[in-house]
């Protein structure tokens with residue numbers, strides 16, 4: 183708003199008037215529903231989570247072990263040619279301690295999200311997940327070793343949340 | 354300025370449903386085919402720019418651009434997304450090459466319609482929220498409004514519109530990329546349920562899944578990559594007023610102006626004479642007729658008669674939608690424009706199999722962005738430089 187304008191034309195509206203429905207409003211909730219096909223690679227990955235395992239796809243040209251798996255190597259642009267399991271342990275590549283919930287309200291306990299380079303996967307390959315059982319968040323460090331904490335088998339549904347979180351482990 | 358050619362095409366689909374593949378895997382398959390078709394180029398080094406076409410709401414992702422590079426070989430390469438029909442991507446690629454700064458540009462568009470559970474609600478969300486949305490109803494009533502006025506003004510008959518369906522679905526039987534080829538009779542179309550008077554069920558195209566990738570190249574690169582380049586002689590596009598209250602309900606002016614733009618560049622004076630066949634947006638049967646007139650292929654109100662007389666049939670004087678059109682192939686959402694271009698390319702290369710039209714030199718591809726838009730685009734292609 184310009185500081186030079188002292189008086190704006192028209193009737194001023196107050197928040198109260200919005201609340202009391204004195205201002206014309208149109209309200210729509212978009213009915214936007216999707217059922218994405220996970221596809222060959224992601225479906226296999228989710229199936230294996232159900233089994234308590236993390237699977238990667240491999241490229242024979244660049245020799246990379248890629249997780250999350252895909253059916254093409256984006257570096258070589260060729261179909262991947264194998265599958266292999268990687269470990270459910272790894273190293274924190276980077277992390278952030280989030281003090282806000284998705285709706286921007288303050289959280290009592292912060293959420294720690296980390297990029298985890300998994301053991302057995304190629305460099306910069308791994309999983310995004312939450313870190314818990316860390317004690318004081320100031321103790322969490324880049325390079326720290328972590329391990330997956332899985333839901334019990336009967337509770338797994340083939341989703342990323344079949345792993346409850348990763349927790350720090352001693353070297 | 355250098356000439357621009359389409360040097361490679363790859364298509365997966367079109368099918369009513371593709372449960373087994375993700376959109377990424379669909380794109381990968383189409384891309385592999387296109388690069389192979391373009392003389393086996395390596396997208397990791399031989400492509401200067403990638404242009405993908407997608408509308409977030411149809412994908413169910415915000416900022417869908419971020420999800421496309423890997424499967425096209427475009428990771429850490431130069432890519433952007435056009436939020437619109439694939440033919441606008443083709444026009445963008447054409448212009449990039451015309452600048453002289455880029456030699457090889459890839460265009461992609463796809464439809465994963467089967468992933469969308471509430472397609473009509475998404476279309477409805479495209480309507481004006483103050484004037485139109487509160488009135489309710491299925492958004493395809495807009496096609497009913499237009500068809501009604503078009504028939505009224507031009508004396509085109511319901512039989513003539515139905516004839517488009519018979520022709521296109523029959524052509525689609527010979528097209529392996531078509532999802533909905535069928536032998537239907539005029540009576541079956543006319544007796545199918547009226548859904549949006551005067552529009553009937555069989556006159557409405559059904560969405561389908563598929564992906565098309567194309568490689569465009571400058572003259573000097575094109576001639577190295579392929580001995581069957583298809584030259585882009587002209588492109589055009591246009592958008593009319595978005596407001597339903599004030600738009601022209603009978604003449605598809607957006608298509609007329611897009612066509613004039615493309616014809617000017619291509620040097621087309623008399624489209625019926627200078628062009629041999631056309632692929633025209635037929636999301637609804639009457640649209641093929643209305644668009645034919647807007648494309649200056651015949652006089653206003655004459656398209657129905659020409660269709661009835663069989664002039665636009667596969668073996669007619671000027672085949673329209675030899676591919677089966679969208680009524681036969683399936684409505685490929687933002688890939689519609691590339692569905693049209695694909696068929697023109699295959700025909701001009703002589704690779705259209707049993708639906709091949711003899712002795713063709715120039716073809717026209719036309720698209721419309723569907724309900725509720727009044728946006729169209731046109732490309733004129735030729736196998737002669």
Ligand SMILES: [Zn+2]
Pocket residue numbers: 241242243244245246255256257258259
């Ligand atoms: Zn590789």
